[in-house]
Amino acid sequence: MDNQGLVNLGILDLVVAYSLVLLAIGLAKLKRIGQEAQMLWASLRMVFQLLAVGYLLHFIFAVKHPLPVLAILLVMGGFSLQVIGARIKRKMPRFYQVVGTALLVGCGGVTFVFCSLVVHYSPWYDPRYLIPLAGMIIGNSMNGASLAAERLGAEMRERREEIETALCLGASARQAAKPALRNAFRAAIMPTANTMAAMGIVSLPGMMTGQILSGTEPMVAVRYQIAIMCAITGAVAITAYLIVVQGYRSYFTKAQQLEMQ
Template sequence: MQLPAMKPEPFMSNETALSLDWFNLALAVPLVMVAMALSWWQRLGLGKSLFIGAVRATVQLLLIGQVLVWLFTTNKWYLVLGVLLVMVIAATFAATNRLEQIGSRMSLRFLCGGAILIGSAVTMAYLDLVVVNIDPWYDPRYLIPIFGMIVGNAMNGAALAAERVRSEFESRREEIEAGLALGASPAQASARAVRLAMTAALIPTINALAVVGIVSLPGMMTGQILAGADPTQAVHYQLIVMFMLTSATAITSVLVTIWYRKRFFTRAEQLIDLD
């Protein structure tokens, strides 16, 4: 059975969705230049980063557009899974590049990558097999865009969780050491720090759930409406998206905090020096 939203709906507009060409894309470039100008005006030093980011985004999206055309044509499950794996690896590097690690950078990447993979895969599998029943299960037209949203949010959850764990351990060092001195296990002594890190990683997701539909109309819903879909059907789509992103972020954040916590203690159950 195909995704429900792809079936013809009575409400479907007769109007054709807006078609954007290279001229429209060129007209959007000044929007980035505004940010660059503001950076130059306030001496933020971000002009080069904004320029490189805009170029990278353009090149990457144009390339992935061609890759998607090829995948839609070939429709092979192993190629689709290969693309999903590349997405997880890229998300892992993006999540860990700016983190101050405990131990080696590679071990931190394995930790975050494993959490991102599990959080994304579990959420995607449930969504694919239970909620929307994609047929075939590996259909790249659905699997790749949906997984991209999931892994992107899992990446943010992993980065926030890892950064907050270190911050909490630094600020609560004396509290944790006091707990260890009184006979508490590392897990018990750091329980409060870990809970606070998990909470911090989930706050953006909770905020998004609280304001969706009031402050913002997210991308999935906006795209459906612009394509002429029934707003009610677009709402169904968006709710599913919000719920799946919440799941992926929560699973990933919890795994990162639990696994990363262990890096802050020696085998003798002593808190390591963070200076």
């Protein structure tokens, strides 16, 4: 334990913690769900990725220059886009352009507002603040973005006849696709809304727990958690909204005719 009351974890501690993952894999194998290899690979990938990020952040924190920080943020955004694309088998037209733009505007805009108007740290590129805060915003927005894109594509396919009928009756493309947009947006923001509803009573969020374990006063940690959760909710909403608004247009021609792949 250090001077601030933070308990340092050693290699043996991590081995004991990792045994819980092996227990989960053993239970999965016992029930023959067929996901044991994927679970093992995901856990190993998590460990190596976090170790790599830890060493990289140690270097970035020592450099004190904005370019490496911005490069890290671009890599984070690009990797999140790749993960979203890997999750969705049937992608909408112009998928990477639509989702990439939505992530850039939603996550980038909210991160800028949150860091400059809420946290008030200096300099603006301080990696100890910018990278963790941007990571939380991007990570949660990534889930919302994948839900929005996947649900929009499913809704457009399932409602194809309904949309074509509405177009034949004189509706615009936006009017015909309005139910699909509404359902896709609802699906994207619902997990975040559920998380907010359960936070504090059912679960203690990770950011707050980490700050308390590091010795931060509980009320300070609570204020930070409230602020970041508000930022996450805004980023998820903006990102999902931009995906459904831009995404539905990719299903229509300039003459407002439905064009499904």
